[in-house]
Amino acid sequence: MNIQAITLFPEMFDSITQYGVTGRAHKQGIWQFRAINPRQFADNKLGYIDDRPFGGGVGMVMMAEPLFQAIESAKQNLSGSLKVIYLSPQGAPLTHKKVVELSQWDNLILLCGRYEGVDERVLQTCVDEEISIGDFVVSGGELPAMMLMDAVLRLVPDVLGDMASAEQDSFANGLLDYPHYTRPTEFQGMAVPDVLKSGNHALIAEWRFEQSLRRTLLRRPDLLDGRDLLPQEIRLLDKIRQESNG
Numbered sequence: 001m002n003i004q005a006i007t008l009f010p011e012m013f014d015s016i017t018q019y020g021v022t023g024r025a026h027k028q029g030i031w032q033f034r035a036i037n038p039r040q041f042a043d044n045k046l047g048y049i050d051d052r053p054f055g056g057g058v059g060m061v062m063m064a065e066p067l068f069q070a071i072e073s074a075k076q077n078l079s080g081s082l083k084v085i086y087l088s089p090q091g092a093p094l095t096h097k098k099v100v101e102l103s104q105w106d107n108l109i110l111l112c113g114r115y116e117g118v119d120e121r122v123l124q125t126c127v128d129e130e131i132s133i134g135d136f137v138v139s140g141g142e143l144p145a146m147m148l149m150d151a152v153l154r155l156v157p158d159v160l161g162d163m164a165s166a167e168q169d170s171f172a173n174g175l176l177d178y179p180h181y182t183r184p185t186e187f188q189g190m191a192v193p194d195v196l197k198s199g200n201h202a203l204i205a206e207w208r209f210e211q212s213l214r215r216t217l218l219r220r221p222d223l224l225d226g227r228d229l230l231p232q233e234i235r236l237l238d239k240i241r242q243e244s245n246g
């Protein structure tokens with residue numbers, strides 16, 4: 001997968017290209033990254049890429065031309081499918097389903113805004129999709145872009161090395177993750193659940209599924225709305241509901 005970011009702060013992306021599983025996969029060449037700084041396309045000597053908003057108001061707006069030229073240069077010499085994404089609170093919410101869809105594309109170009117945002121005409125001419133990582137505002141599109149990248153890259157074959165862990169991620173099965181434990185078996189008087197030390201993998205899988213279902217019901221019942229439940233899941237939920245009703 002080839003990802004390019006249009007950003008005033010290319011070095012920010014070291015966080016995802018130089019660290020962790022995404023960094024290792026990048027070093028191994030499993031995915032490629034390039035940051036393009038629109039300031040290099042400013043047509044004035046001082047490198048202006050932002051200007052005051054028409055209609056007045058606080059702050060500055062990123063000008064269309066440098067962004068347009070940066071996106072055009074990112075499109076050069078690409079092969080395969082391409083999607084241009086703008087990160088903003090006005091976008092469609094990023095969900096696991098959307099992450100799965102994005103992981104199928106050959107090339108992604110992520111437009112990261114700063115200031116009050118970008119000239120609307122860039123969105124109209126260059127951007128395929130606006131995406132939001134949540135209903136809150138941050139100072140730039142870079143951190144949302146890296147969140148999207150990390151979620152997508154976890155689903156690209158060989159990035160995690162052990163695809164099973166991506167499939168076990170929360171939301172991969174539509175439920176919240178089960179609790180995790182490691183040594184020591186006792187920590188501040190708290191023991192590890194015996195089933196996890198039993199070596200009985202069927203029982204362990206059943207316990208983990210029940211924990212996921214329990215946590216989802218208690219913390220995020222909304223996630224169960226869209227889910228067609230299997231008979232055993234319905235029985236389990238009824239049992240959990242009876243327990244919590246006391």
Ligand SMILES: NC(=O)c1ccc(N[C@@H]2CC[C@@H](O)C2)nc1
Pocket residue numbers: 087088089112113114115116117118131132133134135136137138139140141144
């Ligand atoms: N919720 C989000 O995904 C999100 C995305 C971008 C953002 N901030 C940038 C700064 C200026 C404008 O480009 C938008 N805040 C929140």
